[in-house]
Amino acid sequence: MAIIIKPISPPLHPLPPCRARRPPLQPPPSLVVCGYPKSSITSSPTNTFPYLPAELHLQIIEMIAARIPSIPNSEQPYDPADLATLCACSLVCKLWLNTARTKMWAGVRLSGRLRSMALVDLLEAYTCGCGSRLNACNDDEHSRLAVHDKGCPRGRLSIPSFAPHTMHLSVRETRGNPWDPKWLNDALPYLADHLTCIRTFVLERVTWEYLSSRSRKTCLESFRHVKELTLCGCSFRSPADACEFLAEFDKLEALTLDGVHCSRLDAPWANGQKCVRLPSAALKVVGMRGAPMETVLEWIMSGIEQRKGTDNDTRITTVKLGGVGIAEAQVVGRFLGELGGSLRELRVGFDQDFVERGDAFIDHIDLGQNGRLEGLHIFGLVVPSPPPSDPLEAEPQEQPGSLTQLTSLLSSIRSSMRALSLAMYPADIRAMSTVDFEGLARVFKRSEWAEVEEVRVVISNKGECGLGTVVKQQLSVLNDRRVLRVSVGFDERQVL
Numbered sequence: 001m002a003i004i005i006k007p008i009s010p011p012l013h014p015l016p017p018c019r020a021r022r023p024p025l026q027p028p029p030s031l032v033v034c035g036y037p038k039s040s041i042t043s044s045p046t047n048t049f050p051y052l053p054a055e056l057h058l059q060i061i062e063m064i065a066a067r068i069p070s071i072p073n074s075e076q077p078y079d080p081a082d083l084a085t086l087c088a089c090s091l092v093c094k095l096w097l098n099t100a101r102t103k104m105w106a107g108v109r110l111s112g113r114l115r116s117m118a119l120v121d122l123l124e125a126y127t128c129g130c131g132s133r134l135n136a137c138n139d140d141e142h143s144r145l146a147v148h149d150k151g152c153p154r155g156r157l158s159i160p161s162f163a164p165h166t167m168h169l170s171v172r173e174t175r176g177n178p179w180d181p182k183w184l185n186d187a188l189p190y191l192a193d194h195l196t197c198i199r200t201f202v203l204e205r206v207t208w209e210y211l212s213s214r215s216r217k218t219c220l221e222s223f224r225h226v227k228e229l230t231l232c233g234c235s236f237r238s239p240a241d242a243c244e245f246l247a248e249f250d251k252l253e254a255l256t257l258d259g260v261h262c263s264r265l266d267a268p269w270a271n272g273q274k275c276v277r278l279p280s281a282a283l284k285v286v287g288m289r290g291a292p293m294e295t296v297l298e299w300i301m302s303g304i305e306q307r308k309g310t311d312n313d314t315r316i317t318t319v320k321l322g323g324v325g326i327a328e329a330q331v332v333g334r335f336l337g338e339l340g341g342s343l344r345e346l347r348v349g350f351d352q353d354f355v356e357r358g359d360a361f362i363d364h365i366d367l368g369q370n371g372r373l374e375g376l377h378i379f380g381l382v383v384p385s386p387p388p389s390d391p392l393e394a395e396p397q398e399q400p401g402s403l404t405q406l407t408s409l410l411s412s413i414r415s416s417m418r419a420l421s422l423a424m425y426p427a428d429i430r431a432m433s434t435v436d437f438e439g440l441a442r443v444f445k446r447s448e449w450a451e452v453e454e455v456r457v458v459i460s461n462k463g464e465c466g467l468g469t470v471v472k473q474q475l476s477v478l479n480d481r482r483v484l485r486v487s488v489g490f491d492e493r494q495v496l
Contacts (some may be wrong), residue, residue: 003257058099061089065103070168070200094159105162109197111172111204113183120187126161163194169223170202188215192222200228207235208245220248228285238264239295240276246296247277253287256320256496261412264291278303281312287496289322289349297335304338315342322349322495324378326360333364342371349495350381358405365471367412375419379495385427386434400434407439409417414450423491429464437474446478450477456485456491 051206064085068078090100110116169191173184184206201223207217229249236242239262246255279300288296304314316339325333334345346367353362367373383402406422426432443449453476459467468486478484 012427020405023234028071030411039086047231047365049220052356054095057096060085061096061099061314064089065100068103070103070106081445085297097159097208099161102165105165107170108166109167109170110187110191112174116183120190123161123163126159132220160272161194163485164197166195167197168194168200168202168474169198170204172204173204173206182210185212185215189218192397198223198226200230201235202230204232205234206231208241209235209237220245225251227251228256231258231260232258232262235257235263238262239292240475243276243296243299244294245281247279250280251282252280253282254287255279255283256285257291257296258287258289258322258496260291265292267297270472278306279314281307281314283314283316285318285320286316287320287322287347291322293324294331295327297331301335302339317342317344318347319345320347320496321342323351324348324361325351325353326357328429329361329364331365336365337369340369341371343373345375345377346370346373347377347379347495351380352381352382355384355402357384357399358403359408362405362408365409366412367409371415373413373415374417376410376413376417377419377421377493378406379423379493380490381422381424383426383431383435385431401436402431402434404436404439407436410440410443412413415448417449417452419454419456420452421454421458421493423458423460423493426464426467428461429466432459432467432470435474437471441477444475454484454485455483456487459486459488460491462489 004205064082067082068086086100087411088102090097091105108119110119166238171184171188171191173182188211226249229246229252236245240264242260246252262292276299281303283300283303285299300316301312304316306312319336319339321328321332336346350358350361367376381403386400424435426435444452444455454476456473457471461467468488471486472479472484475484
């Protein structure tokens with residue numbers, strides 16, 4: 001015998017209303033938080049937030065956003081809680097969204113296919129619909145992730161896009177076989193189409209010749225107006241191709257080349273004729289390390305010479321050079337002499353040969369030609385330990401002084417200096433005793449250093465005690481004026 005349970009159909013008439021007491025209506029939180037007055041039809045609750053004008057709310061959001069750098073780095077750390085606060089504020093209302101997203105989307109960093117294509121989908125969702133200018137709508141999931149050859153996403157947003165707020169774009173290509181399909185080939189045309197207000201453009205680990213012709217064309221057409229360009233670990237076929245690529249950015253004000261490699265080292269000149277265009281006339285900052293320094297500096301100097309005396313005269317004010325050796329000394333000296341009085345700040349990092357062969361370097365550089373130089377920052381001053389004295393000798397020989405080349409370099413300055421920093425790498429306390437502090441003290445007594453505001457000495461050696469005390473005692477002429485700053489530890493500053 002079986003038991004059959006028959007489901008009961010719901011009644012067709014409406015249920016009677018619930019008789020339970022309901023709490024009094026409260027005003028929506030968004031109306032109170034966003035600065036709107038409470039509705040007159042609602043009863044006033046006992047515990048409510050005080051009414052604040054919307055301008056005060058926006059000012060608080062702007063104060064939080066000001067603490068977050070557009071491009072986070074080691075020199076500008078920030079609290080992740082501030083970024084989380086901005087994200088929470090952007091979900092309150094459209095008024096708060098427009099203020100919070102200005103800093104949230106100011107800098108975009110892409111380094112993988114999944115997130116990069118998700119950003120492309122988000123950009124397409126703001127402006128793209130079926131029948132848009134790109135391609136037809138395609139709902140195939142495999143084609144969306146593999147090639148991203150679709151015209152519009154499944155949804156469309158009604159609020160304005162965040163693309164006009166993005167000022168800094170950093171793109172990092174993934175590792176792998178050089179000829180493997182790269183996500184940058186798929187995403188770069190879409191990024192160039194939407195992000196039209198970029199001011200700082202960073203390319204990392206990108207091989208220019210491996211990109212498709214479409215990606216290269218859209219990149220040069222859409223990002224040629226950027227003010228700051230940084231290439232890190234990028235590769236070109238030749239220095240001529242690299243200079244031709246840099247010449248496309250005709251509004252460039254700051255150029256940084258860090259670890260740029262070329263397959264061939266031919267110069268961008270053929271039979272004495274320049275075969276590439278001139279660099280940007282608005283160039284103000286030049287930084288290089290691990291790049292074809294001689295070729296790029298010659299190319300920049302050619303633009304300075306041709307524009308000299310015209311309205312578009314190039315005036316470079318800041319130069320940052322890392323890994324400078326004896327081979328680059330001559331071209332660096334000619335480049336600094338070509339800049340003349342326009343140079344205001346110089347940051348230079350020497351290789352390890354500077355201690356032993358620094359005289360050959362100093363022979364090519366004369367900072368007296370830079371009559372308006374105000375800041376000098378020197379990195380890579382390696383100080384080796386002197387050999388131990390022979391105990392059998394009646395009179396031990398006096399150890400030769402080190403870093404006398406540094407004294408000669410500072411002695412050539414003829415401008416009123418404001419700041420100087422020296423990054424030293426001594427082997428031990430005995431190495432510090434050989435530094436030419438007497439010569440440096442005589443230099444700092446000259447009139448060019450009378451108005452110096454800070455002389456910073458960074459000693460990257462924590463194993464030895466008393467290194468900072470030695471510097472303060474030897475440079476008492478600066479310590480008495482309260483302008484000497486000595487720090488012992490790892491030097492977190494970068495040349496570039």
